[in-house]
Amino acid sequence: MSQQRPPVRPDHRTRPTRRPRPAATAGVLIALALLTACRGQQDRAAPGAPAAPAAGVVAPAKVEVIAGLAGCEAEIRTEAEELREGVCRTREGDFLITTFPEERLKETWLESARVYGGTYLVGMRWVVSAEPATLRPLRTKLGGEIRKLSGIGPRPTSS
Numbered sequence: 560m561s562q563q564r565p566p567v568r569p570d571h572r573t574r575p576t577r578r579p580r581p582a583a584t585a586g587v588l589i590a591l592a593l594l595t596a597c598r599g600q601q602d603r604a605a606p607g608a609p610a611a612p613a614a615g616v617v618a619p620a621k622v623e624v625i626a627g628l629a630g631c632e633a634e635i636r637t638e639a640e641e642l643r644e645g646v647c648r649t650r651e652g653d654f655l656i657t658t659f660p661e662e663r664l665k666e667t668w669l670e671s672a673r674v675y676g677g678t679y680l681v682g683m684r685w686v687v688s689a690e691p692a693t694l695r696p697l698r699t700k701l702g703g704e705i706r707k708l709s710g711i712g713p714r715p716t717s718s
Contacts, residue, residue: 620658620682622656625685626656632647633645633646633647637657641660642658642660643657644656644657644658651696652693654687654688656686656687658685659684662684665681669686669706669708672686672708673709674710676711677707678690678691678694678706678707679706680703680704680705680706681703681704682702685703691705
């Protein structure tokens with residue numbers, strides 16, 4: 560007499576489980592965090608300002624690199640621990656590039672500049688100071704946002 564075995568049925572408990580690799584999981588989480596952070600930012604540009612570059616590129620915080628992106632060679636005028644400044648001259652106009660080693664130093668500088676008023680192109684750890692007509696074309700090359708700071712004191716009256 561031959562002994563017959565029962566047919567083998569697939570059993571979900573005996574299959575090996577596929578678990579995501581830790582590196583893949585970390586990569587997905589990082590990508591999701593970056594996507595969420597980027598989507599949450601709003602442009603606080605001055606009304607009528609052109610959009611930032613289509614690729615979303617924003618210039619890095621180095622005077623020479625920002626100057627190169629703007630199409631000029633900066634003449635460094637201040638080299639200090641808390642900031643670097645360079646002057647540029649282009650067809651669009653003259654402007655001052657100021658970079659900072661930390662974002663908080665940039666914000667402190669902008670708070671101080673508020674006293675004088677003016678319009679600035681502001682990026683991560685950098686500020687470009689110029690006339691508004693010069694800042695608009697620079698924004699398309701550098702990214703950032705155009706901020707108008709109101710000065711303090713009496714306003715001039717027109718006669």
